[in-house]
Amino acid sequence: MMLLALHQVELQQGNSTYLYQNLNLQINAGECHCISGVTGCGKTTLLQLMAMPNQFNYQGEITHSDELIIGIIMQDPHVQLIRETIGAEVAFGLENLLVRPIDMLPLVEQALTKVGLVLPLNTPVDHLSLGQKYRLMLAAQLVFEPNLILIDEPWAQLDNQGITDLCKVLLDLLNTGVGVVIVEHNTYPFTQLINYQWQLISGTLIPANKEISSSEDFIENISRHSVSQHDIDKIPLTMTHPVKQGALSLGGRPCVLSMSGLTIQFANQNPLLHINNNVTMHSGDIVGLFGENGCGKTNLFNRIVGVSAGYKGQISLLGKTPKLGIFGANLGFLMQRPSRQLFEMTVQQELEFSLKRFGLPLSNATDILTQLNLMPLALHSPHKLSYGQQHLVAFASVLCINPKVLLLDDPFAGLDDNYFPLVIKALKHFSENGGAVIFSSHRHILSSLISKCWLIERQQLTEHCVLNGTS
Amino acid sequence: MNSRFNLHHSLFIGFCATLLVVIKSMLRMKLGLSGHSMFLMSLFYLVCYGATNKVGSMTLCGLLAGLLAMILGIGKGGFLILLKFTLPAIAMDIGLLFIANLFSLKLRLILLALIGSIAWAVKSGLQDFLVGMDIKIVLIQFGVNSLSGSVFAVLGALLVPLILKRLDAHDLLTKNGMRNK
16 A cells, blocks of 8 residues: 655755755555665655655655555654653654543553653653653654654664664564655664665665665774674673773873763762763873763763763863863864754854854864865855754864864764765874864774773773774 | 745744834833834834745734733733734735735835835824824824834844844745745
């Protein structure tokens, strides 16, 4: 049974260029389609066009079947979550469908369990990590039993357990006749689900060879170590070992960050994260902060830069106790949601803002944009870019001031294989010039790049030296 | 021009109307200059038009602002405060019917601002007439109000393209907004 069809669809972007041309796609019940394409090619917009065609001035034909109920899960949960607690958020769809309150509770609990978010229903949404919010969004859509699910880049937001859970849920749904469309750079984890794989190139969907494409992606992504849970479990044994005090040869490099006896805890809640031993970072270090969704990576970053208080213990960054605004151009902080730190009218102005503020040469902006291959976007509004492109622009804006310490919260989300090596190259260059970097991820990645990793497991952060690190 | 309003448009118009009334009540400008209220009115009405590109958006904004001002007791016009807000908006929308696809955006905005200020002066003249003023004085006052109201209204209109440019850069204009026009 046909659920949704696009026939000869064309969509203009601005006044001249076409985002899509002669785009054709038919999604039938029980089919899983996967759409890939470079960062900014229009994958997210395509999902929005499928779900809400009346919001676009398109040419061609978009057909929805009479029985179609669409569930859409966007890349950034914050654009979709509207209620204050997780129970209310999941129940929102049911309320709109006039489900009786007494029937809602089991449905809400069932949906949350399906996506692995087993928390009290009155848990505030604000207390969830981005990955947990993504799970919540999934539950909020699954609860009203859509027959077509559109998912935007789940791999970037979910940890490996989350991806495993998602695949199980999607497989069950596909078997019951639900259609699925996944937009994803890294198709490897979904290989077992995908019936049709497409590449969005120059505004047209071109069939991709599933076998070849997935294996190619996997080989290319080896550089990111975006590997399976089984492989990840082996990483601490084969590639890293816990650091003993004074075990590293630091070559006289100054310590830029040290933390000891640290406990992060929200009021009236169990501790989120402990750091019992002294963990340090020196100039020239690249540190990977790894842990599953919700383990406290972003909360730790917020404490290090002084955005949030609410911790016990000691943090010393560049010899000072963190407080917002005291580090000036010495600290660059890339937030997990790039849109939170973009505010100017053009990409060029975005980069120049900090340079002007700190009296640095404006040519830095052009240099970084060239280095990251962002010059074609220099005059675009940063607010209209894709999630991955916004990440790049925000990254460029913190890198161009050449800080001493760079904190990057999940910087690789939404990046394709074209931009990924450019970011790595920029980080290497930054580190070789004495800059210190911490980046977070919910996967163990870039083991060949990092000098040490901080692993968060069971609310404990431990420091590990990477044996084949570069420094 | 699509005639239907969607939720996005409605929220935006409601926001503009609220902001207009709130700013007006907070500032309480006693400048002693006739027509200065046309600055805010023309600014917000024309932003509504620019953001939605729909006939009726200014009337809706004026009606909402008038009702809100009447309910909150802002100004000293009583029921007439509704007329004060809606009459210029209705006049601007009627004017828009004739010039919707003519001229550049800036010139169109200025023309609409002038139409609005004349309507506002008509309302003031009506008030003067109702309180029993001599017809000659009413006409003189109408002329003065039209002129001073026009100056403020045009000033407000000139700010609109800048605001629309910012809204567009922040991706806050819907598909029908006046981006790049």
